[in-house]
Amino acid sequence: MLTGMNLLSLAIWIPIAAGVLVLATGSDGNARIARVIALVGAILGFAVTLPLYTGYNPQLSGFQFEERLPWIESFNVYYHLGIDGISLLLILLNSFTTVLVVIAGWEVIKERVAQYLAAFLFLSGFMNGVFSALDALLFYVFFEATLIPMFIIIGVWGGPNRVYAAVKFFLYTLLGSLLALVALIYLYNLSGGSFSLIDYYQLPIPLMPQVLIFLAFMTAFAVKVPMWPVHTWLPDAHVEAPTGGSVVLAAIMLKLGAYGFIRLSLPIVPDASHSLAGFVIALSLIAVVYIGLVALVQSDMKKLIAYSSISHMGFVTLGIFVFNAHGMEGAIIQMISHGFVSGALFLCVGVLYDRVHSRRIADYGGVVNTMPVFAALFMLFAMANSGLPGTSGFVGEFLVIMGAVKVNFWYAALAASTLIWGAAYTLWMYKRVIFGAVANDRVAGLRDLNGREFLVLGLLALAVLVMGLWPNPFAEVLHAPVNELLNHVMQTKLR
Amino acid sequence: MSYITPLLPAYPEILLLGMICVIMVADLFVSDDNRFLTYALTQLTLVGCFLTTLLTAGIEPVTTFSGMFVDDLMADVLKLMLYFGVATLLVYSRPYITARGLFRGEFFVLALFATLGMMIMISASHLLTLYLGLELFSLSLYSMVALQRDSATATEAAMKYFVLGALASGMLLYGMSMLYGATGTLAIAQLADVILTGNARDPVLVFALVFIVAGLGFKLGAVPFHMWVPDVYHGAPTAVTILIGTVPKLASFAFIIRLLVQGLGAEQLVAEWQQMLIVMAVLSLVIGNVTAIAQTNLKRMLAYSTIGHMGFLLLGILSGDVVGYGASMFYAVVYVLMNLGAFGMILLLSRGGFEAENLEDFKGLNQRSPWYAFLMLLLMFSMAGVPPTVGFYAKLVVLQAVLNAEAWWSVPLATVAVLLSVIGAFYYLRLVKLMYFDAPTEAAPIAPRTDVRVILSLNGLAMLGLGIFPEQLLALCLSSIQLSL
Numbered sequence: 001m002l003t004g005m006n007l008l009s010l011a012i013w014i015p016i017a018a019g020v021l022v023l024a025t026g027s028d029g030n031a032r033i034a035r036v037i038a039l040v041g042a043i044l045g046f047a048v049t050l051p052l053y054t055g056y057n058p059q060l061s062g063f064q065f066e067e068r069l070p071w072i073e074s075f076n077v078y079y080h081l082g083i084d085g086i087s088l089l090l091i092l093l094n095s096f097t098t099v100l101v102v103i104a105g106w107e108v109i110k111e112r113v114a115q116y117l118a119a120f121l122f123l124s125g126f127m128n129g130v131f132s133a134l135d136a137l138l139f140y141v142f143f144e145a146t147l148i149p150m151f152i153i154i155g156v157w158g159g160p161n162r163v164y165a166a167v168k169f170f171l172y173t174l175l176g177s178l179l180a181l182v183a184l185i186y187l188y189n190l191s192g193g194s195f196s197l198i199d200y201y202q203l204p205i206p207l208m209p210q211v212l213i214f215l216a217f218m219t220a221f222a223v224k225v226p227m228w229p230v231h232t233w234l235p236d237a238h239v240e241a242p243t244g245g246s247v248v249l250a251a252i253m254l255k256l257g258a259y260g261f262i263r264l265s266l267p268i269v270p271d272a273s274h275s276l277a278g279f280v281i282a283l284s285l286i287a288v289v290y291i292g293l294v295a296l297v298q299s300d301m302k303k304l305i306a307y308s309s310i311s312h313m314g315f316v317t318l319g320i321f322v323f324n325a326h327g328m329e330g331a332i333i334q335m336i337s338h339g340f341v342s343g344a345l346f347l348c349v350g351v352l353y354d355r356v357h358s359r360r361i362a363d364y365g366g367v368v369n370t371m372p373v374f375a376a377l378f379m380l381f382a383m384a385n386s387g388l389p390g391t392s393g394f395v396g397e398f399l400v401i402m403g404a405v406k407v408n409f410w411y412a413a414l415a416a417s418t419l420i421w422g423a424a425y426t427l428w429m430y431k432r433v434i435f436g437a438v439a440n441d442r443v444a445g446l447r448d449l450n451g452r453e454f455l456v457l458g459l460l461a462l463a464v465l466v467m468g469l470w471p472n473p474f475a476e477v478l479h480a481p482v483n484e485l486l487n488h489v490m491q492t493k494l495r
Numbered sequence: 496m497s498y499i500t501p502l503l504p505a506y507p508e509i510l511l512l513g514m515i516c517v518i519m520v521a522d523l524f525v526s527d528d529n530r531f532l533t534y535a536l537t538q539l540t541l542v543g544c545f546l547t548t549l550l551t552a553g554i555e556p557v558t559t560f561s562g563m564f565v566d567d568l569m570a571d572v573l574k575l576m577l578y579f580g581v582a583t584l585l586v587y588s589r590p591y592i593t594a595r596g597l598f599r600g601e602f603f604v605l606a607l608f609a610t611l612g613m614m615i616m617i618s619a620s621h622l623l624t625l626y627l628g629l630e631l632f633s634l635s636l637y638s639m640v641a642l643q644r645d646s647a648t649a650t651e652a653a654m655k656y657f658v659l660g661a662l663a664s665g666m667l668l669y670g671m672s673m674l675y676g677a678t679g680t681l682a683i684a685q686l687a688d689v690i691l692t693g694n695a696r697d698p699v700l701v702f703a704l705v706f707i708v709a710g711l712g713f714k715l716g717a718v719p720f721h722m723w724v725p726d727v728y729h730g731a732p733t734a735v736t737i738l739i740g741t742v743p744k745l746a747s748f749a750f751i752i753r754l755l756v757q758g759l760g761a762e763q764l765v766a767e768w769q770q771m772l773i774v775m776a777v778l779s780l781v782i783g784n785v786t787a788i789a790q791t792n793l794k795r796m797l798a799y800s801t802i803g804h805m806g807f808l809l810l811g812i813l814s815g816d817v818v819g820y821g822a823s824m825f826y827a828v829v830y831v832l833m834n835l836g837a838f839g840m841i842l843l844l845s846r847g848g849f850e851a852e853n854l855e856d857f858k859g860l861n862q863r864s865p866w867y868a869f870l871m872l873l874l875m876f877s878m879a880g881v882p883p884t885v886g887f888y889a890k891l892v893v894l895q896a897v898l899n900a901e902a903w904w905s906v907p908l909a910t911v912a913v914l915l916s917v918i919g920a921f922y923y924l925r926l927v928k929l930m931y932f933d934a935p936t937e938a939a940p941i942a943p944r945t946d947v948r949v950i951l952s953l954n955g956l957a958m959l960g961l962g963i964f965p966e967q968l969l970a971l972c973l974s975s976i977q978l979s980l
Contacts, residue, residue, distance in 0.1 A: 072888075072969065073966055074970045075892070115865070140882065141883050144882045144883075147881065148876060151924070151927075152931060155931060155932040156861075156931055156932060163928055163932050166932070167921070167925075171917060171920060171921060171924075174881070181891070182894065182906075182913055185898050186906075188895065189898055189899050189901075
């Protein structure tokens with residue numbers, strides 16, 4: 001039986017093992033072998049996650065595919081894995097994106113190829129680890145371990161200001177997560193020596209410690225999401241990272257933060273979550289509106305998409321903290337959709353950048369004349385980013401707004417304004433880059449997508465459309481875990 | 496044979512002392528070309544000590560020399576780690592000292608004497624033994640720093656080390672004499688008994704405590720007694736710095752446990768030294784981590800990083816329970832492993848006449864040698880405490896102990912410690928940045944001897960290996976402390 005195969009462990013360790021193999025190929029003389037091994041590893045890694053979906057029983061609540069082995073017995077730490085529908089979708093998204101990233105970097109990366117590919121494979125394995133860990137320390141170890149490959153990716157293959165961006169990224173996120181570590185140790189002592197998340201869900205905690213724990217978790221996850229006002233590392237990191245780095249960062253790493261809220265903050269400290277929900281919602285709405293406006297004035301395409309990401313992630317945190325099924329499911333669908341759409345947009349910018357070596361909007365114009373196929377696909381992703389019905393972007397935003405209306409009309413009204421800002425910044429950028437007369441000789445000399453690029457963008461386009469037109473396969477695995485999560489949130493842990 | 500068994504606990508020390516004499520004499524008859532013999536004998540001695548300690552190790556503490564010398568599980572574990580550390584650092588140092596004309600008998604004999612001193616410190620159960628071990632080890636190190644006679648910086652460093660070290664010894668001795676005045680005994684176990692029964696004179700005791708903690712602070716290199724650390728690390732030949740900067744922390748740890756915990760561990764005194772250690776720990780964390788940022792010399796940077804690490808080590812001890820001491824011991828062991836690797840890398844990159852001790856010398860290491868850059872990356876992330884490297888667990892267990900103490904200082908101290916870890920991460924990251932993001936300034940190939948290559952690789956990979964499977968080492972440290980107290 002497939003279930004007997006420890007699929008979660010495979011999903012974590014296959015990419016990591018492939019990464020080690022890729023590293024072993026060494027110098028750039030073997031770049032071809034490295035690429036092939038990486039692709040095989042990524043595809044295998046994706047393949048083992050598919051039975052997770054088919055074997056997942058959406059009727060059951062609780063965790064499935066559990067694995068539990070003693071790890072650090074002195075501190076009662078277990079190698080404990082398990083997933084619910086929420087983590088399932090994120091694992092699928094992560095493994096899928098890794099395949100695309102490996103393909104996307106196929107010809108573009110020419111220096112230190114093996115290290116580049118290995119970093120992405122490690123990252124993929126670590127992130128699957130975060131999404132499936134049910135032991136707090138295991139979660140934390142994977143959560144932190146993702147920093148190392150990303151630091152290297154930004155710093156080695158990034159743009160001119162990469163060192164600043166890499167160090168800022170690393171220190172910002174480390175600061176946040178170390179406070180969360182203190183909170184986890186506190187919980188360990190409070191629970192009488194357990195790191196199990198499932199134990200923490202049942203643990204009564206007085207209000208004051210709850211608030212402190214919530215704030216410690218929040219620094220870790222808010223930085224990762226990122227929420228306003230701790231978002232400033234993201235535009236730097238995105239702009240300087242290589243295309244693959246931006247894709248992984250936007251599509252998956254940002255989700256680690258939101259996932260942390262869902263998996264740790266809400267069920268472990270529900271009362272503090274309730275008391276501070278207004279605060280988080282306020283920050284989310286600022287992100288949605290203010291960052292949306294900031295995106296409008298960007299002259300750099302990557303920066304624009306980075307700000308758009310922050311704005312969209314504001315939607316996610318809003319959806320999580322309205323505490324109803326619509327909001328929560330909308331938030332998770334928005335996470336997945338944003339993974340596809342922002343990844344695709346960064347790849348689109350990457351396609352242009354590889355040809356023209358500029359990310360400035362002003363350097364483009366009339367690209368549709370020379371790259372019609374690209375323009376069509378880019379159009380789809382731009383529409384999805386602005387939340388057009390029929391694309392994946394619409395489903396999540398709609399559900400979140402529905403959830404918000406139930407709580408407070410003005411939350412919803414402010415959030416809904418994103419449909420205007422989002423359309424404004426995305427489509428205005430699209431117009432300036434794609435339409436109009438051919439701006440300069442470099443644009444005139446552009447070649448349209450090659451097969452490899454078409455494959456990557458085509459797959460993403462398919463995903464965006466499927467999710468927009470037929471969201472049910474995604475939504476149905478979410479009902480049970482979202483209900484259970486909301487049950488946890490509704491139960492007070494005060495005694 | 497029964498007349499010899501009372502000495503059983505001291506077998507490793509006796510073996511080592513005997514072998515030192517053999518090596519000292521044998522070295523006289525060896526020509527410079529065959530000096531390898533001295534080196535081989537030294538390594539063999541360490542292996543012999545390792546086996547002896549392993550074979551004589553027992554769960555129950557055993558004392559000898561009228562209770563002045565104790566062999567318990569903590570001592571055994573620390574000594575095993577000590578032999579391992581010394582043997583490793585001798586492997587790393589060999590090419591370096593050969594190139595600088597230091598490959599002489601004195602180097603090895605002094606290194607072994609220092610080892611012997613540390614072993615005695617680890618096993619001391621009497622203040623006199625403790626002091627004897629401390630002086631044997633310190634005097635050997637003073638002269639080792641000055642071994643490079645024609646180097647002005649080394650001589651200066653030796654002088655500074657000696658003067659400040661002597662001052663520290665004086666303080667310690669003064670504190671011990673007051674202890675004797677207050678309790679009428681120098682044996683650590685009796686000391687504890689007298690204090691516990693309330694027969695000690697309290698004001699004198701507290702006064703003694705201040706001097707003893709100050710002396711310990713000097714030896715450990717904790718702020719505000721840290722002035723010698725950067726200068727000595729910087730001035731000494733790197734092959735000696737690696738000896739000063741690694742294994743002595745094991746002995747210092749044992750020193751603290753023997754004196755503060757076993758000797759002065761009565762409740763009213765714990766409260767006294769806890770306060771002093773809190774101040775020292777916080778200052779060490781702040782000054783060590785902040786000042787390290789400003790350094791351009793890697794040896795100085797590691798010196799300040801050591802000061803920061805000692806702050807962490809003190810955090811474990813001041814939390815005041817067995818788990819905290821075990822956490823500190825684990826921290827000390829991990830610290831030794833990390834610093835062995837880091838100094839090993841400095842030794843690796845330095846060649847005949849050229850010292851690779853500036854941060855700049857690590858520029859573009861990834862392009863010169865991806866493997867060594869990767870090892871150094873692991874070491875640096877481990878020092879910064881980023882999982883999945885073992886440095887993370889070292890910090891984790893210490894923080895756990897601090898929070899578990901549930902005193903007023905628990906949460907603030909833990910928060911300060913993690914915030915300063917972030918500052919600390921910056922300068923470790925800077926080295927990673929230099930290695931990975933910058934272009935190399937020189938292209939000299941890195942081709943170490945096979946033994947260095949193998950040991951250094953294992954050392955670096957241990958950061959990851961112990962990071963993924965920390966259980967055994969952790970359990971060993973925790974249980975050995977538990978069984979020894």
